[in-house]
Amino acid sequence: MAAYIIDMCGRLADAAGRELRxxxxxxxxxxxxxxxxxxxxxxxxxxxxxxxxxxIDEEIVADDACAFAHQRIALLPPVSGG
Amino acid sequence: MTICVTLSDAPFDPFALLADFARDAGGDTGAIASFVGQTRAAGADGTAVRAMELTSYRSLTLRSMENIAAATAARFGVAHILLLHRVGRMLPGEPVVLVAAAAPHRRAALQAVDYAMDRLKSEAVFWKAEEGDFGRRWIEPSDADADDLARWGISQEEDDR
Incomplete structure (x- = not known):
């Protein structure tokens, strides 16, 4: 088993918290x-x-990009803008 | 050319910063234009808003702002540009964003600020929520934001990354 820590941005954090394991x-x-x-x-x-x-590691990637558990991973909903 | 991009989690005084910007731009700059955005007391539907929260993904957010600043400077030939954006929880009336541009002539400075704001409003990596009697609601990009981008020949789909 591998433990992935995911940064959950925007409204994703409402349900999951800022970090999801x-x-x-x-x-x-x-x-x-x-x-x-x-x-x-x-x-x-x-x-x-x-x-x-x-x-992944602070670069937005395609859906088929692969991540290792040690990498910094985030999920980003559509942005609201400033 | 100088580009200054800041993401601040603390309140700021836009007019003090604008004075600094004007001084740093130097006496040979023909025009300085600026925009200050403040937290509104009402949402798009007119309901009262008690507070707004802006969240970011710091590295991506800063990069998106830097890209906007660089594109603005290149497109309009501005000599100096400043983009400062707040994150965190803000009350109505609090400054949210400051954009300033210095250029040899007024039209470049004015258009640079307008362009940078349109891109910030739709492209910058922020997530925005409002609080009020309705509870808490997330703000999605609006058709008006897409229309604003289209003025500069940019489509929302192209920009949605």
Whole structure:
């Protein structure tokens, strides 16, 4: 098992808190898999999960990008702007 | 050219900072334009808002602001540009954002501020929530934000990253 710590941004933090710990069997895993796992635990209200993007080591990445547990990972809902 | 981008979790005095900006821009600058955004006491639907909370993902947020500042400076040829944005919980009337641009001529300075604000409002990596009698609600990008971007030939889809 690998323990992933996910920074949950914006409204995602309402349901999951600022950090979500995911215990997953695989490593690495895709952003899609991380997003699905986060959604299963903390679906939240009004979250458009199809538009939630992944970020690995402070770079926004494609859904098929893979992350290791030691990396800094974030899930980002659509931004509100400033 | 100088570009100054700041993300602040503390209140700031925009007019003191603007005075500093004008002084630092020097006497050979022909025009300085600025915009100060404040927390509104009402939401888009007119309901009273007691507070607004802006959250960020600091590294990405700063990078998005830096990209906007650099693109603004390049597009309008401004010599100096300042972008400062608050994060955290703010009460109505508190300053949220300061944008200032110094350029040889007024139109470049005015357009630079307008352009930077339109991009900040839709592209910068912030998440915004309002608090009031309705509880707490998240603010999504609006059609007006997309229209504002379109004025500069930028589409929301292109910008949604």
């Amino acid at each position: 995911l215990e997953l069997a695989d490593e690495p895993v895709s952003i899609t898999a991380l997003r699905d796992a986060a959604r299963a635990i903390a679906p939240g209200q009004g979250v458009n999960w199809a538009r939630v993007r992944g970020c």
